[in-house]
Amino acid sequence: MKHESAENHVTGRAVYTDELRVPVGLLRLYPVQAPHAHARILALDIATAAAMEGVHAVLTAADVPGVNDTGPILHDEPLIPTDQVRYHGQAVAWVAAEDGTMARAAAQRVQVVYQALPAILGIEAAEAAASFHLPPAKVERGDVAGALAAAPHRISGEVRCGAQDHFYLETHASWVEIDGDGLVHVTASTQHPSETQAMVAHVLGLPSHRVVCRCLRMGGGFGGKETQANAFAALCALAAQRTGRPVAIQLPRSLDMQLTGKRHPFRGRFEVGFDADGLLLAMDVDLVADGGWSCDLSPPVLMRAMVHVDNAYYCPHVRVTGRIAKTHSTSHTAFRGFGGPQGMLVGEEIIDRVARHLGLPPELVRARNFYRPGRTPDRNHTHYGQPVVDNHLDALWAQAHADAEYACRRIEVDAFNAAHASRKRGLAITPVKFGISFNKTEYNQAGALVLVYRDGSIQLNHGGTEMGQGLHTKMIGVAARTLGVDPARIRVMATSTDKVPNTSATAASSGSDLNGQAVRAACLTLIARLTPVAAGLLGCAQEDVRFRDDGACASATTGRTRGEAAPAVGFAELVQAAYDARISLSATGYYRTPAIHWDAAAGRGHPFYYFAYGAAVAEVEVCVHTGVHRLLRVDLLHDVGDSLNENIDRGQIEGGFVQGLGWLTCEEVVWGADGRLLTDAPSTYKIPTVADVPRDFRLRLFQRPAAASTDVVFGSKGVGEPPLMLALAVREALRDAVAACGSGGIVELASPATPEAVLRAIRAQRARLASAAPQPPAAPPSPRERGEDTEALT
């Protein structure tokens, strides 16, 4: 089944938030932006601007009738700041005018007097100022200090990764009208309509029942519209309340990039103990995320990083500590993978350094360290105490090697490198193990509402939002399969809080798991109600009724000879009969994920219902002169369980991989020394184009060797986030190519691995080669004094 909107997409008929029919009197918003990363607002004079032609309101903090806050976890995020600017470009006021040009012109005339204050920019500055959101978090198992001390080998190091802009093609958009009865109608490009509704309500000082939030579809979200949409909806609502006019906003790209949070930059420092085979014995990891000015979703992002540093690798003694730097930058937020990619990048860094330190093939050290069920002592529990459910890593790894002809290509790559001085190739294989469920247990619930009409047509409502991931299409599939009807009967309605309340964000790869089960539950309720009606029409026992082929039939097993057509009734006829019998034709469905629990304070529990697994093989070529690199071939193998929709799952895997590729290679968010975002447009911030995607791009869906022990809708698996981390293979392949420029030992490579970063790494290898006195194979520059190589001591 193709995407339910495919035809509307290609013809341009699909409507997005900002393309609603323009109501009479629509106003547009434009911000007044502060030119400081940190400043006190001494005076704000809106009089001139407010008097300008076409201007209907200039919103300041004083205009907020309810609570001036949109923080999703802490109440630390004023919608409009009252006294302080906390990141460069923050909006201190918003102009509502008859069109965008007028609003912008007026915004330039708002006079603000600032007193600049010293800004904390970056993780080190935050550390120096002891500026953090919340106390540190910790996840720990075993005796890390003791095991490190006893380990035959020990290394330590540091790795960082940069921010990433979501760069959804549709920038943030919101649209608000207040009707005659005072009901606030919000249409927003939001992944979390229920939260948007709640935020609008509390900003306006209204109960939630006065606000309806709809999401038609989004032109991409990727986490960037999980919390970040709330403020824009609230501002439109505020302006609508003040002016009595409908109000809309769609951010120009540069404003979108300047005002909204990104993927958290991280710094990881680690000390790791291991044996001569590269088997991990102890790991001490310290993670710091740059959270930006407000807390937003940083705590769960950090926690997901902390519970993904292990990736697919077992280590008996682990300590992971984590902190969130509070800095004067945009407030970093959810982004596909939600901290998982950053945690796994650190984990893969550790494994690779262990391997290269010992001079062992990294793929061998990776495999040696896999979680494995059925071993004594146990090797299948994570450092936070959860068993690695349905662990297929070994089978998957073997197939990934075979499919990609890894062994042969290793030989070919080495031969190429021996023959070429100016070009080097690199090859790597990396695994993915990614936990599925929201870390926050409460979010793992969903609702649905299915309405069947007398003509047999069906409206399907569920709490999830459509942002391109194909959730609506999958939900049609689930409903059609459960009801046994033709998918053409079903129409998915725009997500709306007056249809399904109290929903969770469409996030954490959980959209189809949660909403799918809720849809299924609603459909099963309907089936239960329709069964007696069908039995009556078919003249069979209720237990013999089967819903399939767009209707109901009596099971062929009951007393009929083979080949004889079972009596059948069409769905429309059945529905009409049910109506006549006064049977309710609408049902809600509800689902909560079983078996999960999490103790955030202790850093222990069973937060994930199951894991998604994958592996990727990447081959790159690097120009030794310039550091410019090219991805030559990639082989992906990914586990989606019993796919709900293969087309869609493949699209998620390919797209997720390329997004990860961007994060790790060409996408570099750069801030100036004053905290201003320098890369605020696609001319300066480069996401991959078609030319960055290798022509040789292979993808296979993994067939698991055993049935799942969990009960996910129709045996499927979440697929939104995990494939992004398949791109770590590209980073490791680049490292492998850089290594070919030297003579062994650890290779440090910055992330993103831009041509400049790769050249820097090459030159470090070359320099080491040049000064290749009889040194130990690799003593990495140690950022941490205590982390010296203890090899000489043992």
Add this chain to the structure above:
Amino acid sequence: MIFTRMSESSFRLNRRVVPLTGSDSRESLLRWLRRERLTGTKEGCGDGDCGACTVALVERDSDGRAHFRAVNACLLPMGMLAGREVLTVEALAEEGTLHPVQQALVDCAGSQCGYCTPGFAMSLFAGWYAGEFDDHVIEGNLCRCTGYAPIRRAAAQLAAMPRASDRFSALLDAASTAPAGEPPHDTPGCMALSPPPRTAESRGEGGPPFHRPSTLAEAFALKTTHPQAIWFCGGTDLGVALSRGQSVASAFIAVDRLTELHTLDVRADAVRIGAGVPLSRLERELAGVFPALDRMLPWFAARQVKNRATLGGNLGSASPIGDLLPWLLAHGAIIEVAGPRGARELPVDGYFQAYRKTARADDELIVAVRVPRLAGPQAAYKVAKRQTDDISIVAAVYALILGDDGRVERARLAYGGVAAIPLRARRTEDFLLGRALDATTVAQACALLRAEFTPLDDHRASADYRRELCAALFAKFVEEGVT
């Protein structure tokens, strides 16, 4: 004086004539379309970088044939549209039948969120009628969802399909035979649109005039009467400024359709390139003539921009990262300018004077550039964060003439991205004269090149990396091109 103010004119949109009366001449076609509720064309950036706004412009080529050219609607101000014909995504499907490019996107799951999709459809549409389906056709379209693989599969599916004549090829045939410069007619059976209904958001104050001279003489006359007016060619620099709401100038003189600016004269010793020739035409018609240009053009922007961008505009902007400028420097090109006070020739050496300041007087128009064809090793390099459609960190174009003994007789090493203007590495050039390019010489040249410029740190790269590239690219050149 014969020129047409846009307020008296119209353009053809999706086969209907639309009067331009009352629209703001600075407003981009993209924003205009969206206000007019043709929202299939999307804004992903407004800067020419994402392709979500791609529309097809009917353009007559040098051979008189009309073609669909994919262009960015966000960079086309309404003032440039008079007499033009444009198709948007809304025109493609007919009575429920998808166009083959749309069908291929559906078949291959080429859309996820769908926001980029109309832009891809339009790029593929232009490709379909040109019989082109390679990556260059869609390189100017960003997609954040699909990872491009399904869109590539759609292009491959299209490449394998037979292409029958249809109403769009008929449109091209008709446009090919129409007399040049003919104002658009209504298609038979279609009604001319009355002035579009004003929506709540529209404002119709007209905006600054876009004068449309049809000869050089008219252009100069206009410039004399409107000295504050500026030349507007492809608009891939000026259009960005307008799209970002900058006022730019109080009047514009459109030179993109001046026939005098469209010559492309290939001779044995030199090529005379009209300043108004779109770069995509150079890519097609000069292939194989200049090895360095062949290498540089694929790195220069993407298809939609190259369908509009010109050499004259590159020289007009005179940006330190103008990618064709080092090429002109390496070749010792001659810039032909003309103005109300007559014509003159400016050698490219000395043309760039300071940041975006040149030897050209404000009232002079670049008419053409004569680029000598060189024997000997020559190549272009461009390093950027992304290897397509990105601005140079460093661009380098090298041209050497070697004697029979392998010694350097003439050396031109030109760089972009290393200073406020594009520059030649003169010290290194002098050093190389009379030397054979052995390892020692190359190493010494590289050492000189590292010191030759004092580039800046910026968001694209560090000064260090730029200095290193100045040397590394030369080493690469010698290794690849001279042996």
